[in-house]
Amino acid sequence: MNSSPQIILLTGTPGVGKTTVAALLHQKGFQILSLNDFIISDGLYFGFDYIRESVIIDEEIVQKKLLNLFSTISGYLIIESHAAEIVPAEFVHHIIILRCAPKILRARLEQFRKYSKAKINENIQAEIMEECLIATQEIFPAEKIIQIDSSSSSPDEIAEKIISIIS
Ligand SMILES: Nc1ncnc2c1ncn2[C@@H]1O[C@H](COP(=O)(O)OP(=O)(O)OP(=O)(O)O)[C@@H](O)[C@H]1O
Ligand SMILES: [Mg+2]
16 A cells, blocks of 8 residues: 655745744644755755855755655645755645735745845745746646735635645
8 A cells, every 4th residue: 555645835935924834734733844944954955055045955865855754654744845846746746835925025024034135135036036836837737736825814714725725
């Protein structure tokens, strides 16, 4: 019997609400993996890019470790990550992209993140240019990709929408 998990990717530009929604889904009984935490805690990176203010991920080893993890679990696993394209595509059931109106996203990033002005602008630009959507469309079929606007729904409403998509 195949006991591989069915992966739900929860992705989007920094600040759209991935971690907040993932925490609510965890409270509702779902298995959650924060890819960023996994990468940091297991040291799966080459170093830190001080210009881009982000870790330089060792993608090959991350994929290897994810495959090891997937062989030990079954059922739905929600992976929240800005970098959805790292997750081995054959296990991915749905990709949920949280979107956010640029003005609201800017307010969230200015209030809750210690990013420089340049990094905040880079993220706003990425959201306007739909970088996450384009990156996922290059890998996953359109029918697996669902966008949810996080500017007009509460985290709880978004979590409920995701549950109804999964079930
Ligand atoms: N739907 C929402 N409505 C209003 N505020 C929200 C919503 N979702 C998240 N927030 C707020 O926006 C901020 C950023 O959310 P969160 O940390 O979950 O984003 P993230 O996508 O995980 O960002 P990062 O990629 O930087 O980890 C938090 O302070 C959170 O409370
Ligand atoms: Mg987060």
